[in-house]
Amino acid sequence: MVKNIAFIAYLLVSSFFFAQNTAMSGAEAKVFVSKVSSETKKIKTLQSDFTQTKKMDFLDRSIITHGKMSLKSPNILSWKYTKPYQYSIVFKDNKIFINDQGKKSSVDAKSKTFEKINKLIVGSSNGQMFKDPEFTVSYFKNANYNIAKFTPKSAQLLKYIKQIELHFPKDESTVSQVNMTEASGDTTNIVFKNTKINAPIAASEFSL
Numbered sequence: 001m002v003k004n005i006a007f008i009a010y011l012l013v014s015s016f017f018f019a020q021n022t023a024m025s026g027a028e029a030k031v032f033v034s035k036v037s038s039e040t041k042k043i044k045t046l047q048s049d050f051t052q053t054k055k056m057d058f059l060d061r062s063i064i065t066h067g068k069m070s071l072k073s074p075n076i077l078s079w080k081y082t083k084p085y086q087y088s089i090v091f092k093d094n095k096i097f098i099n100d101q102g103k104k105s106s107v108d109a110k111s112k113t114f115e116k117i118n119k120l121i122v123g124s125s126n127g128q129m130f131k132d133p134e135f136t137v138s139y140f141k142n143a144n145y146n147i148a149k150f151t152p153k154s155a156q157l158l159k160y161i162k163q164i165e166l167h168f169p170k171d172e173s174t175v176s177q178v179n180m181t182e183a184s185g186d187t188t189n190i191v192f193k194n195t196k197i198n199a200p201i202a203a204s205e206f207s208l
Contacts, residue, residue, distance in 0.1 A: 021140040021147060029139040032146050032168075037127040039173035046071040046174070047205075048195040052081075056186045069192070070205040075122050078206050090206055091122075099208040127173070129166075145169060145177075159183055 024032065047070050054063040067081040077091040088099040096107045123129025130137060134154045140147040150164040160183055167177035174197065178190045 021142050024139040024141055024146075028141070032139060032148075033127075033130050036168065036173045037130060040127040042198075043071075043126060043174075044073045044198050045201050046195065046197055047199060047201060048192040050190050050192050053189045053191075054186070055188070057184075068205075070201050071122065072201060072206065073126070076206050077122055080205075088208055090208060092206060097208050104208055 047068065050067055050069055052065045052067070054065075056063070065081050065085070066083040067079060070078040070080075075091065079089045081087040086099075086101050088097075090097040094108070098105050098107070119129070119132065123132065129135070129150065130148070132150075134157070135150040135152055138149045138151075140149065145167045147168070148166045150166070152158050152161055162181040162183050162185075165177075165179040166175045167179070168174070169176050174195060176192050176195075178192075179187070181187050
């Protein structure tokens with residue numbers, strides 16, 4: 001189970017330090033949160049290709065993987081890694097279903113950690129994460145993005161996640177980049193592209 005938690009935590013991931021970020025004022029943060037929360041309520045489905053870059057202290061090179069993320073409101077979520085290996089995770093019916101290159105398994109998602117990770121991922125697409133009482137949220141901006149940084153309050157979640165960043169392109173309300181710093185210091189970056197909102201999604205995308 002710990003292995004699965006760590007792997008799922010890869011889905012969320014860490015900061016880019018080269019961007020010059022400045023803190024939003026209280027008024028700016030209020031407008032930003034209101035806009036994102038309002039516009040993402042209209043999202044019923046969302047699909048996006050993604051590239052994930054994982055940096056680990058004991059490896060000289062980053063681990064780069066590619067795949068597709070699919071979301072169906074209110075809380076069905078699928079991550080399907082396609083390159084360089086096949087690995088699928090589906091959050092559905094309070095369970096997490098895993099297909100590791102043909103080896104299938106499931107995990108109860110009612111535990112506090114799994115429930116929170118699921119909410120974090122879904123919340124990054126529907127704006128509800130801003131209301132989560134278990135996170136301290138701070139807001140920043142730079143020339144290209146509005147950024148929300150989440151620090152867990154839960155000691156249980158802090159065992160796995162130190163900080164999460166969501167990057168929203170200027171004048172857009174959906175996340176284009178998710179970054180996380182894990183408690184170990186390892187970081188992951190996920191960049192989304194070819195995002196489709198409210199397009200039909202085949203039921204097969206949420207099955208293994």
